[in-house]
Amino acid sequence: MTSLGWAQIALVLAAILAAAIPLARYIAAVAAGRVTFLAPVERAFYAAGGIDPARGMGWRGYTLAMLAANAAGFLLLYALLRLQGVLPFNPQGFDGIPPFLAFNTAISFVTNTNWQAYSGEAAMSYLSQMAGLTVQNFLSAATGMALALAFCRAFAAGGLRDLGNFWADLVRVTLYILLPLALVVGVAFVAMGMPQTFARYAEATTLEGAAQTVPLGPVAFQVAIKHLGTNGGGFFGTNSAHPFEGPSALATALQIWSHQVIPFAMALAFGHIVGDRRQGWALLAVMLAFVLGGTWIVYAAEAAGNPLHIALGVDPAAGNMEGKEVRFGQALVALFTATTTGASNGAVNAMFDSFTPLGGLVPLFLIQLGEVLPGGVGAGLYGMIVFVLLAVFVAGLMVGRTPEYLGKKVQAREIKLAMLAVLVLPAVILGFTAVSLVLPVAVASIQDQGPHGLSEMLYAYSSAAGNNGSAFGGLTADTPWMNTTLGIAMALGRFAYIVPMMAIAGSIAAKPKLAASTGTFPTHGPLFAGLLAGVILILGGLQFMPALALGPIAEHFLLFAGKTF
Amino acid sequence: MEPLRTGRLRLPRLLGREPPMLDLLLLALGVGFFGLMAAYAFGCEQV
Numbered sequence: 001m002t003s004l005g006w007a008q009i010a011l012v013l014a015a016i017l018a019a020a021i022p023l024a025r026y027i028a029a030v031a032a033g034r035v036t037f038l039a040p041v042e043r044a045f046y047a048a049g050g051i052d053p054a055r056g057m058g059w060r061g062y063t064l065a066m067l068a069a070n071a072a073g074f075l076l077l078y079a080l081l082r083l084q085g086v087l088p089f090n091p092q093g094f095d096g097i098p099p100f101l102a103f104n105t106a107i108s109f110v111t112n113t114n115w116q117a118y119s120g121e122a123a124m125s126y127l128s129q130m131a132g133l134t135v136q137n138f139l140s141a142a143t144g145m146a147l148a149l150a151f152c153r154a155f156a157a158g159g160l161r162d163l164g165n166f167w168a169d170l171v172r173v174t175l176y177i178l179l180p181l182a183l184v185v186g187v188a189f190v191a192m193g194m195p196q197t198f199a200r201y202a203e204a205t206t207l208e209g210a211a212q213t214v215p216l217g218p219v220a221f222q223v224a225i226k227h228l229g230t231n232g233g234g235f236f237g238t239n240s241a242h243p244f245e246g247p248s249a250l251a252t253a254l255q256i257w258s259h260q261v262i263p264f265a266m267a268l269a270f271g272h273i274v275g276d277r278r279q280g281w282a283l284l285a286v287m288l289a290f291v292l293g294g295t296w297i298v299y300a301a302e303a304a305g306n307p308l309h310i311a312l313g314v315d316p317a318a319g320n321m322e323g324k325e326v327r328f329g330q331a332l333v334a335l336f337t338a339t340t341t342g343a344s345n346g347a348v349n350a351m352f353d354s355f356t357p358l359g360g361l362v363p364l365f366l367i368q369l370g371e372v373l374p375g376g377v378g379a380g381l382y383g384m385i386v387f388v389l390l391a392v393f394v395a396g397l398m399v400g401r402t403p404e405y406l407g408k409k410v411q412a413r414e415i416k417l418a419m420l421a422v423l424v425l426p427a428v429i430l431g432f433t434a435v436s437l438v439l440p441v442a443v444a445s446i447q448d449q450g451p452h453g454l455s456e457m458l459y460a461y462s463s464a465a466g467n468n469g470s471a472f473g474g475l476t477a478d479t480p481w482m483n484t485t486l487g488i489a490m491a492l493g494r495f496a497y498i499v500p501m502m503a504i505a506g507s508i509a510a511k512p513k514l515a516a517s518t519g520t521f522p523t524h525g526p527l528f529a530g531l532l533a534g535v536i537l538i539l540g541g542l543q544f545m546p547a548l549a550l551g552p553i554a555e556h557f558l559l560f561a562g563k564t565f
Numbered sequence: 566m567e568p569l570r571t572g573r574l575r576l577p578r579l580l581g582r583e584p585p586m587l588d589l590l591l592l593a594l595g596v597g598f599f600g601l602m603a604a605y606a607f608g609c610e611q612v
Binding site for chain 1: 580581583587588591592594595596598599602603605606607609610612
């Protein structure tokens with residue numbers, strides 16, 4: 001580790017926080033319907049859909065509208081992928097995507113996961129990339145943000161009967177937040193050297209005289225929303241490590257900024273919406289602490305290098321550079337890794353399969369902690385508030401008082417629903433991993449032996465259920481078993497969490513808002529932040545510790561005993 | 566991919582070599598999941 005590396009990390013994080021503060025105020029204004037500079041466009045959407053934006057929805061109506069929108073998105077994307085071979089904007093003449101892969105990809109992009117069992121440049125037409133995948137990047141991100149805004153409203157006042165209008169929230173978030181930001185960031189990416197073209201792939205002759213095809217396409221604007229929406233699906237198979245998708249260290253820094261700024265701003269927007277900004281800062285502090293901790297462990301592990309390489313005479317000064325781009329360096333790789341997995345983004349600029357075992361443990365663990373650090377756009381905030389409810393419940397048990405949060409009593413119904421939500425991740429991840437580690441059809445997908453092979457399978461289901469989408473590498477994912485079960489894991493990880501979470505929102509919204517008294521446990525100070533971090537670590541971490549011990553932790557000790565996989 | 570003759574366009578050719586029944590099964594799985602989640606929402610009301 002170097003001081004220059006830490007200065008890079010500090011600079012990027014400072015830029016994120018500096019932008020998140022005003023963005024939070026703006027998001028709160030959009031949530032309240034006070035931003036109207038595109039009102040004619042907004043009204044056109046409502047008129048086309050027959051929507052009355054003023055009509056409020058209860059939690060069930062809001063949830064059913066969200067499910068209907070996402071079901072339609074799944075059907076349309078599946079059809080587009082299967083039919084791309086006969087549709088326009090297909091200069092390379094790609095065939096339709098096969099059924100199992102189309103199923104997996106459609107679920108993947110609808111759930112904001114962007115797990116990719118294909119290489120975009122070798123499989124996807126420009127129409128599929130733009131009208132299918134990029135559109136879903138916007139809609140899945142807007143869905144998460146809309147749900148988070150509905151959840152925030154539940155705490156804002158007492159005796160609420162509705163949580164807003166899903167369709168109005170979806171339109172406003174897309175029009176006023178995601179599209180303008182994506183436009184600005186997309187132009188910046190073009191200026192940094194990312195292609196944005198409909199031209200055919202270029203044919204080049206190398207210095208050795210060999211023919212080489214150079215993939216092009218409408219890359220820059222897809223990459224912009226890929227990060228801003230914490231989607232993470234790359235235009236190219238190697239994602240942000242590709243020279244056209246991550247052309248420089250500056251472009252990498254802007255990508256990290258893009259996939260962190262909205263999740264952090266959402267935490268602060270929560271404080272604005274509930275009328276107590278300190279609550280937002282408390283959530284942000286916990287998120288930031290985990291991001292910094294994760295970055296430090298990856299940076300330290302990778303900068304220390306691989307002991308087996310060093311024993312062979314490799315210069316230890318550069319650390320473990322296997323699977324990394326020299327132009328990014330260790331510091332930006334470490335920050336990118338911790339932020340992309342903590343934020344449920346899933347883009348990668350290095351290959352985790354080549355990390356040291358401890359370096360590879362961090363992205364896996366950050367996903368398993370529930371994708372709340374700071375989590376996906378919207379999804380991170382509502383996931384964090386579910387952990388907050390569990391933390392105040394634990395605090396209430398300690399002091400013998402009925403727990404409350406922001407003046408709302410947290411009772412048995414909310415805790416039961418919160419447990420239904422947080423148990424989804426371990427049940428799906430550990431269940432599918434366990435079955436896949438004994439079924440020959442699934443074991444055949446694993447490339448490496450021993451604990452490293454276990455990590456490959458565990459990571460795949462963690463990434464899918466956590467709606468992260470990054471790949472550990474080394475796993476053959478494009479098989480009927482993997483495509484189908486990973487698709488189901490993504491869908492359960494997204495929607496089986498959202499339904500009880502929205503039920504909590506409905507229950508909390510209806511309760512009266514009580515005034516704070518001397519006995520109220522303050523939820524904006526360091527004591528509560530520490531308790532919240534502990535609950536996240538214990539609830540998220542302990543469930544996965546046995547699996548982690550058999551995977552990356554065992555591999556770490558074996559590496560220092562001279563055995564590699 | 567061979568050029569398509571619109572007059573002879575048939576669904577199986579349009580979708581490749583895979584049986585169309587596979588598409589129906591996968592679509593039913595996807596849509597069925599969303600239906601299940603809708604039912605789950607009603608179930609959560611009872612908690």
